[in-house]
Amino acid sequence: MSGTLPASSVDEFQIIADLFAPLSRGYPGALNLTDDVALLAADPDHETAATMDAMVAGVHFLPDDPPDLVARKLMRVNLSDLAAKGARPFAVMLAAAFPRGTDLDWMQRFAAGLAADVAEFGVSLIGGDTVSTPGPLTLALTALGKVAKGRAILRSGAQAGDVVWVSGSIGDGALGLRAARDGWPGLAAGHVSFLAGRYRLPSPRLSLGAGLVGLAHAGMDVSDGLVQDLGHICRASGLGARIEAAKVPLSAATAAALATDQTLLASVLAGGDDYELLFTAPAHATEAVLNLGRRVGVAVTAIGSMAEGEGVRVVDANGGTLSLPHGGWRHFSATETGAGA
Ligand SMILES: Nc1ncnc2c1ncn2[C@@H]1O[C@H](COP(=O)(O)OP(=O)(O)O)[C@@H](O)[C@H]1O
Numbered sequence: 001m002s003g004t005l006p007a008s009s010v011d012e013f014q015i016i017a018d019l020f021a022p023l024s025r026g027y028p029g030a031l032n033l034t035d036d037v038a039l040l041a042a043d044p045d046h047e048t049a050a051t052m053d054a055m056v057a058g059v060h061f062l063p064d065d066p067p068d069l070v071a072r073k074l075m076r077v078n079l080s081d082l083a084a085k086g087a088r089p090f091a092v093m094l095a096a097a098f099p100r101g102t103d104l105d106w107m108q109r110f111a112a113g114l115a116a117d118v119a120e121f122g123v124s125l126i127g128g129d130t131v132s133t134p135g136p137l138t139l140a141l142t143a144l145g146k147v148a149k150g151r152a153i154l155r156s157g158a159q160a161g162d163v164v165w166v167s168g169s170i171g172d173g174a175l176g177l178r179a180a181r182d183g184w185p186g187l188a189a190g191h192v193s194f195l196a197g198r199y200r201l202p203s204p205r206l207s208l209g210a211g212l213v214g215l216a217h218a219g220m221d222v223s224d225g226l227v228q229d230l231g232h233i234c235r236a237s238g239l240g241a242r243i244e245a246a247k248v249p250l251s252a253a254t255a256a257a258l259a260t261d262q263t264l265l266a267s268v269l270a271g272g273d274d275y276e277l278l279f280t281a282p283a284h285a286t287e288a289v290l291n292l293g294r295r296v297g298v299a300v301t302a303i304g305s306m307a308e309g310e311g312v313r314v315v316d317a318n319g320g321t322l323s324l325p326h327g328g329w330r331h332f333s334a335t336e337t338g339a340g341a
Pocket residue numbers: 051052053081223
């Protein structure tokens with residue numbers, strides 16, 4: 001981390017007042033970040049969807065990633081969870097544990113990134129905490145969204161016979177980590193920067209998610225890996241799923257990378273960092289789902305179906321079952337450590 005001002009010019013309360021309080025504008029209940037709490041107004045017709053995801057330097061992002069993009073990724077991975085429920089975000093809360101010695105320039109660039117996404121997504125920063133840590137940069141964001149009462153898209157609503165859909169393209173995030181960390185000799189420069197961009201700056205599919213309310217039976221976002229995450233829908237819904245590897249939508253960059261090395265397919269299907277929506281819908285809703293995708297400008301692709309049973313079966317191009325070393329990322333695991341891309 002580099003910056004122009006010495007760490008000694010950083011003051012906790014000045015940071016809150018100068019960098020974070022301006023982001024609370026537009027939400028009176030935030031009390032301009034000058035009190036102990038924020039006050040949320042109740043609304044009888046809606047439920048508040050609340051989610052929190054944390055990010056740790058070296059675990060979720062690269063320690064040298066640009067601070068504005070770290071902030072925006074933190075925002076977007078959380079908005080992605082709201083999108084998956086069909087909720088519309090209105091407020092976020094930030095807990096930031098900065099390593100001692102983090103300079104003001106780094107924090108200013110972090111706050112500028114957060115401000116950009118506060119504006120882009122129409123949310124207010126209504127509270128949080130700013131602390132120091134002897135460990136790596138650790139960030140947590142709580143995101144709050146509104147959804148009509150009883151209409152949130154849950155993991156548990158899938159029905160046998162439902163079509164399984166994903167938005168966008170799968171695998172870019174996992175391959176993007178490699179592109180961002182190591183570069184990728186042999187892959188076109190345009191593909192390398194596309195993949196690194198997909199890793200550093202996900203796109204929460206908020207319009208798609210909101211449009212899926214009433215259409216989708218079940219949904220979640222893909223953060224850990226497509227196969228493991230679909231397994232969560234299966235377990236929550238008491239069903240199994242079958243997906244065809246050849247139907248999983250790929251970007252041109254990921255397709256080009258796969259063409260050079262077929263073994264990357266495991267990272268594509270189970271590497272995570274996708275932040276795409278994974279949802280199920282009845283077969284009769286197929287046209288409506290496709291129309292919605294066109295209306296919001298996000299590709300939607302049918303990749304398989306839900307059935308009685310349990311677990312996720314990935315079918316390869318020959319109709320056989322593809323076996324993967326693991327279905328996705330786990331921070332802690334009884335049988336393995338640091339499973340990832
Ligand atoms: N430390 C924790 N305390 C309370 N709830 C937690 C904690 N960690 C995870 N959860 C809850 O467990 C559920 C699954 O979490 P997670 O796998 O992180 O979901 P997602 O992939 O949607 O981010 C969520 O309801 C989440 O709020």
